[in-house]
Amino acid sequence: MNKNDMITMATGFERLCHWSLAISCILLIISGFGFLFKIEAIGAAFGGFNSMKTIHNWLGVVFIAALFLSAAHWLKHALRFDGDDVRWLSVGGGYLSHKVKVPPMGKLNTGQKFAYLMVLTAGIAISVTGFVMWLIPENKQWVLLSFFIHNVSFIMIGIFIPLHLYLGTIANPGTLQIMIGGKVPYWMAKKKHPKWIAELESGKGGHSA
Amino acid sequence: MARMGLLVSPELCIGCRACQVACKSWNQLPGEKTKNRGGYENPGDLTPSLYNRIRFVEAPSDKEPLRWLFVNQRCMHCEEAGCMQICPSPGALYRTPEGAVASNKDKCIGCKLCLAACPFNVPRYDDKGKCSKCNLCVDRIANKMAPACAKTCPTGAISYGDRTEMIAKAQKAGYQKVYGQADLGGLGALYAFKDGPKLYGYDEKPQISEMLVFWHKVLKPLSYIGIGGVAAAAVVHYVAVGPHKVKEDDDHE
Numbered sequence: 001m002n003k004n005d006m007i008t009m010a011t012g013f014e015r016l017c018h019w020s021l022a023i024s025c026i027l028l029i030i031s032g033f034g035f036l037f038k039i040e041a042i043g044a045a046f047g048g049f050n051s052m053k054t055i056h057n058w059l060g061v062v063f064i065a066a067l068f069l070s071a072a073h074w075l076k077h078a079l080r081f082d083g084d085d086v087r088w089l090s091v092g093g094g095y096l097s098h099k100v101k102v103p104p105m106g107k108l109n110t111g112q113k114f115a116y117l118m119v120l121t122a123g124i125a126i127s128v129t130g131f132v133m134w135l136i137p138e139n140k141q142w143v144l145l146s147f148f149i150h151n152v153s154f155i156m157i158g159i160f161i162p163l164h165l166y167l168g169t170i171a172n173p174g175t176l177q178i179m180i181g182g183k184v185p186y187w188m189a190k191k192k193h194p195k196w197i198a199e200l201e202s203g204k205g206g207h208s209a
Numbered sequence: 210m211a212r213m214g215l216l217v218s219p220e221l222c223i224g225c226r227a228c229q230v231a232c233k234s235w236n237q238l239p240g241e242k243t244k245n246r247g248g249y250e251n252p253g254d255l256t257p258s259l260y261n262r263i264r265f266v267e268a269p270s271d272k273e274p275l276r277w278l279f280v281n282q283r284c285m286h287c288e289e290a291g292c293m294q295i296c297p298s299p300g301a302l303y304r305t306p307e308g309a310v311a312s313n314k315d316k317c318i319g320c321k322l323c324l325a326a327c328p329f330n331v332p333r334y335d336d337k338g339k340c341s342k343c344n345l346c347v348d349r350i351a352n353k354m355a356p357a358c359a360k361t362c363p364t365g366a367i368s369y370g371d372r373t374e375m376i377a378k379a380q381k382a383g384y385q386k387v388y389g390q391a392d393l394g395g396l397g398a399l400y401a402f403k404d405g406p407k408l409y410g411y412d413e414k415p416q417i418s419e420m421l422v423f424w425h426k427v428l429k430p431l432s433y434i435g436i437g438g439v440a441a442a443a444v445v446h447y448v449a450v451g452p453h454k455v456k457e458d459d460d461h462e
Contacts, residue, residue, distance in 0.1 A: 035297035036429070038297065038298070040299055043299070049298040096450060137321035137322070138324060140325040141325075143321075143322065143324075147295065147325070147424070148423075151424055151432075152428065155436070158435070159436055159439045163442075166446070170447065170452055172453050172455075
């Protein structure tokens with residue numbers, strides 16, 4: 001393969017899932033923030049708190065559907081750990097300095113794997129507890145527990161999103177392209193994801209497409 | 210303005226339920242068909258159109274053949290109100306200048322979270338899915354009138370006034386411990402119980418769920434710092450370390 005050839009890192013379906021997740025998640029965070037901190041302006045932007053509740057609930061359905069569909073193609077990459085991950089952690093992933101040599105990574109680096117697993121866990125927790133409050137509001141013990149877990153998951157996702165937005169865009173030029181066009185130049189993929197490329201080329205297939 | 214309060218004295222109550230009637234009359238709440246449950250207590254629980262009622266308690270007694278206690282059950286207008294802490298819609302549950310916890314049905318979004326947060330099992334939901342509960346006759350008290358229940362009570366079992374004076378009044382009547390004096394930051398409805406609160410159907414120590422308090426007092430403020438901190442960290446990182454540009458030529462370092 002020529003070094004300037006483009007290689008597909010995210011299929012159309014993966015990108016569709018990601019954008020569904022992204023849009024629903026951001027709107028859920030904004031409306032959820034409006035509920036938790038009782039912010040009139042956010043309520044007004046959603047047409048009042050009554051309609052914001054309806055929108056929040058149904059966006060939750062979109063979110064969990066997109067989360068599960070994403071897991072179908074991303075989870076397998078996030079569950080593979082080896083010695084390189086330990087070495088990656090010991091050099092802080094190279095995030096704190098561009099001079100350190102970062103061990104070779106697969107399709108996801110160690111930090112991405114942990115972040116994904118954290119968000120997947122928080123995403124499932126926030127969805128399940130959301131359904132509890134929505135569907136069985138009269139069960140006091142379950143609702144109180146769910147309210148708490150829902151809010152803790154909200155904080156976890158709320159911390160992840162700004163980090164993810166930053167690292168996925170201006171901190172790592174070229175990354176955003178994966179979620180727009182789905183392709184990166186071969187040389188870049190080989191440099192950032194050498195183990196994944198090696199797998200791809202050895203015919204084991206690291207890609208679902 | 211000074212916090213106002215109700216003083217409920219079960220020892221003075223004759224169980225006439227004029228308070229139930231006066232409340233319905235003033236707040237224009239419809240009558241409801243009830244069931245004969247074999248006692249005088251009726252209805253058996255608060256409903257969306259029954260904001261206060263008399264609980265009839267038959268208590269065992271050594272001295273008398275029977276002790277019959279009449280207790281006015283209602284919203285307690287807590288200072289630290291669980292319902293207000295959990296409610297996600299601004300203005301749906303609000304504090305009046307007199308210290309009452311009032312509800313605005315137009316702003317209620319029907320999520321029912323207040324059901325779970327109330328330690329006294331007070332909020333009810335009407336057929337339009339809106340929170341419905343005692344608001345201490347918000348329109349009367351704003352005009353310096355006593356709530357309908359207190360105004361109508363023929364024996365003084367429910368009285369309304371400056372909360373500090375209500376406590377003093379109970380103490381003068383010989384009740385050293387007034388229920389609700391310090392609970393949940395001080396209740397707006399104070400009870401002069403002759404015996405332990407349990408006998409009258411109230412918790413010894415009413416509490417809001419610890420999880421709700423922990424969220425409200427600790428995690429909620431921390432979440433501001435957490436989310437803001439991450440955004441700030443990203444800015445600092447961009448300035449101090451800068452973006453990671455992948456260069457083609459450092460392929461074989």
